[in-house]
Amino acid sequence: MDLNLIVSRVLLCAVCLFSTVRTYQVHRAAAAGFLIHGVGSAYLLCVSSLTAEDGFRNLSTWSAIVTSVPLLAFAFFWLSGDQSTANMLLSAGILGAAALDSLNQEGRFMVSICIMAAASLSILVLSIFTGNWHGVLGSIALGTVALFKAERITIFHKEVASNYGLTAAFLAFDLALRSQQWDYV
Structure with a gap:
């Protein structure tokens, strides 16, 4: 396994678990989203025989991909008072996982x-x-990762770049949720 891939997965896992601890008091759904993604990246780190494509076949990594980000979006909308949009985004993630x-x-x-x-x-x-x-920067980073995964660019390792982009996005979302919590509570 490539050293860059290992470092990117460790960093993503560490940021997700750190954000879980920091956002637990802000909103439990956001903490759960960070935790799910952190455990999914830790799983991929521990099972070095999986490639990026094989990770989609495993239920735990699939759930991490399609439920962690909707849980974060759920927390953003719930804290702002828009419960219907929050529930819609969470339902999309649950249906995707199912x-x-x-x-x-x-x-x-x-x-x-x-x-x-x-x-x-x-x-x-x-x-x-x-x-x-912070939410704007995190959204731009997450959107860039989604766009980058959709494109067939082979200049550098796609999974390493995606892991670094997700790390930046999750760190920005952690800061955004903490600042949004102080604005609305």
């Missing part, structure tokens, strides 16, 4: 990209309206 058996490899890939893009765009719009600039 569709594991009925989708092929390409379908799983597209569902994960669509769920990440929808959550990212919704957090972006909410963050712009509330003036939460």
